[in-house]
Amino acid sequence: MAKEKEKITQELGVNDQTPREIVAELDKYIVGQDEAKKSVAIALRNRWRSHKLPDEMRDDVIPKNILMIGSTGVGKTEIARRLAKLVKAPFIKVEATKFTEVGYVGRDVESIIRDLAQTAVRMVRKQRTEEVKEKAAANAIERLLDVLVPEPKRSQNPLGKLFGNADSDATPAVEEDTKKPGREFVRKRLLAGKMEDQVIELEVADHAKPMVGMFSGSSLEGMGDNLQDMVSSLMPKRMRKRKVTVATARKILEQEEAEKLIDMEEVSETAVELAERSGIVFLDEIDKVAVKGSSSGPDVSREGVQRDILPIVEGSTVMTKYGPVKTDYILFIAAGAFHTAKPSDLIPELQGRFPIRVELKSLLKADFEKILTEPQNALLKQYKALLQTEGLALDFRADAIERIADLAEHVNEQSEDIGARRLHTLLEKLLEQISFEAPDMVKDGKTEVVIDAAYVDERLKDIAKNRDLSQFIL
Ligand SMILES: Nc1ncnc2c1ncn2[C@@H]1O[C@H](COP(=O)(O)OP(=O)(O)OP(=O)(O)O)[C@@H](O)[C@H]1O
Ligand SMILES: [Mg+2]
Numbered sequence: 356m357a358k359e360k361e362k363i364t365q366e367l368g369v370n371d372q373t374p375r376e377i378v379a380e381l382d383k384y385i386v387g388q389d390e391a392k393k394s395v396a397i398a399l400r401n402r403w404r405s406h407k408l409p410d411e412m413r414d415d416v417i418p419k420n421i422l423m424i425g426s427t428g429v430g431k432t433e434i435a436r437r438l439a440k441l442v443k444a445p446f447i448k449v450e451a452t453k454f455t456e457v458g459y460v461g462r463d464v465e466s467i468i469r470d471l472a473q474t475a476v477r478m479v480r481k482q483r484t485e486e487v488k489e490k491a492a493a494n495a496i497e498r499l500l501d502v503l504v505p506e507p508k509r510s511q512n513p514l515g516k517l518f519g520n521a522d523s524d525a526t527p528a529v530e531e532d533t534k535k536p537g538r539e540f541v542r543k544r545l546l547a548g549k550m551e552d553q554v555i556e557l558e559v560a561d562h563a564k565p566m567v568g569m570f571s572g573s574s575l576e577g578m579g580d581n582l583q584d585m586v587s588s589l590m591p592k593r594m595r596k597r598k599v600t601v602a603t604a605r606k607i608l609e610q611e612e613a614e615k616l617i618d619m620e621e622v623s624e625t626a627v628e629l630a631e632r633s634g635i636v637f638l639d640e641i642d643k644v645a646v647k648g649s650s651s652g653p654d655v656s657r658e659g660v661q662r663d664i665l666p667i668v669e670g671s672t673v674m675t676k677y678g679p680v681k682t683d684y685i686l687f688i689a690a691g692a693f694h695t696a697k698p699s700d701l702i703p704e705l706q707g708r709f710p711i712r713v714e715l716k717s718l719l720k721a722d723f724e725k726i727l728t729e730p731q732n733a734l735l736k737q738y739k740a741l742l743q744t745e746g747l748a749l750d751f752r753a754d755a756i757e758r759i760a761d762l763a764e765h766v767n768e769q770s771e772d773i774g775a776r777r778l779h780t781l782l783e784k785l786l787e788q789i790s791f792e793a794p795d796m797v798k799d800g801k802t803e804v805v806i807d808a809a810y811v812d813e814r815l816k817d818i819a820k821n822r823d824l825s826q827f828i829l
Contacts, residue, residue: 367478368444368633374400377441384437385430386725391423391713395438398686398711402444402633417683420668420708422641422698423690425715428774431690435637438688444633445475445626450640451689454660464663468673468680471634475626476677480617487616488609494616495608499545499601502555504538551602559607561593623677634685638664642691645700661702668708718767718774723760726775734778738786745793746802749786754808759785762811762819770826784828785814 370377374396381392398421405416423431432448439446447470454464484491544550599607644657644664667673670683689709691698698706718726727735735756739749763777789796789804796804818824 418686420687421711422709428776429715448637452643472675475630479626491613494612638689641689642693645696720760720764746797748803752807758808758811
């Protein structure tokens with residue numbers, strides 16, 4: 356059993372792709388930024404490596420945290436988003452700015468770890484649910500049959516129910532031996548999927564939590580969670596009747612049965628271990644809590660946030676409702692634009708905890724061309740698909756794409772470099788008229804629009820070349 360558990364934990368926690376494979380996966384969505392992708396891939400692989408080490412050595416191998424630096428709109432958050440889908444480990448992404456002014460509007464920094472534990476629990480529970488799925492399904496069928504073909508004591512005619520005559524309560528008790536064939540008959544029909552749409556009345560637990568939200572946003576939040584759980588576990592489960600189809604009822608019952616079969620204590624234990632050993636925290640907007648020079652006013656609270664974060668990054672123990680979580684082996688990836696503040700404006704202790712620095716490059720014309728067309732669900736693909744729903748096909752010509760990329764680079768240079776976000780503003784403006792008129796165009800029999808360089812120039816050139824105008828519009 357212990358062996359088994361170990362295996363499952365490993366499957367859940369660690370990606371076994373090679374660094375090259377991880378980069379290839381990220382390449383599908385993010386253009387360029389090879390260095391950042393590489394260091395992230397190495398960090399993930401190091402996880403895999405350290406899991407292979409003998410215990411006594413593994414304990415000394417602490418992950419090397421990463422700091423990603425790059426101006427706005429170059430893909431930092433995008434890498435985090437894609438990473439989240441890619442890793443099999445518990446992963447959460449938080450904005451450091453969320454924690455300013457703790458106790459007032461900010462959140463308690465330890466909530467990061469509580470959220471991570473929660474994510475881990477969800478993952479393990481999902482896995483366990485998968486493991487008991489068949490058993491739960493079988494149990495659910497039995498319970499469905501209990502509803503469809505009630506015990507004879509409760510005096511219902513099974514056939515009455517079967518033929519949609521739900522109010523046949525008054526029928527006298529059926530003999531014990533007539534019950535059996537009824538149940539088997541209904542079971543066959545049920546398994547053959549012939550009863551999916553029939554509506555039945557099901558007793559379900561009322562999940563409404565009376566105290567939700569009471570503590571949210573305050574530093575009492577974590578306690579609030581615990582309190583809520585305590586209170587709801589003390590109160591008898593409220594049941595209420597719901598009219599549902601057999602198909603829905605089966606889903607609900609399978610869920611309930613799975614919950615009964617899963618040992619939540621084991622799930623919590625495994626999840627805590629998983630969070631400790633494999634958890635990854637992405638700290639976005641870290642530059643927003645860095646302070647330049649001497650500190651006063653709001654800066655104090657920013658520095659305060661750094662001081663709050665420090666013990667967590669450095670390794671401490673955070674109480675969660677699933678048990679204490681040690682943060683020593685959690686991998687932290689921080690990212691920030693560092694426009695005004697520099698990494699050296701972070702408090703020294705924190706700087707030291709992010710030994711790997713990677714810089715994301717500013718995006719240029721060639722990158723923009725690729726971003727427009729290449730990634731899965733690239734921007735142009737999105738616009739095409741959206742307008743296709745109206746029956747209008749957009750045909751972007753190569754010269755148009757080049758022109759858009761060119762303008763994006765130009766506007767970024769002359770006003771502010773907002774990276775790939777510039778493409779969003781440009782495209783919105785470019786397609787504004789078509790977006791507005793699409794339904795009318797289709798009605799008039801037009802089903803295709805060609806977008807070439809001339810069209811781009813017509814819609815955008817004047818604005819793009821005029822510095823004052825572009826600052827407002829693009
Ligand atoms: N290298 C890239 N490849 C593909 N898309 C990109 C790239 N860089 C940015 N984008 C796109 O631009 C938008 C903004 O990127 P993202 O959110 O990653 O910026 P950021 O680096 O986190 O900036 P900020 O510092 O402002 O948070 C996203 O929609 C993203 O898809
Ligand atoms: Mg970002």
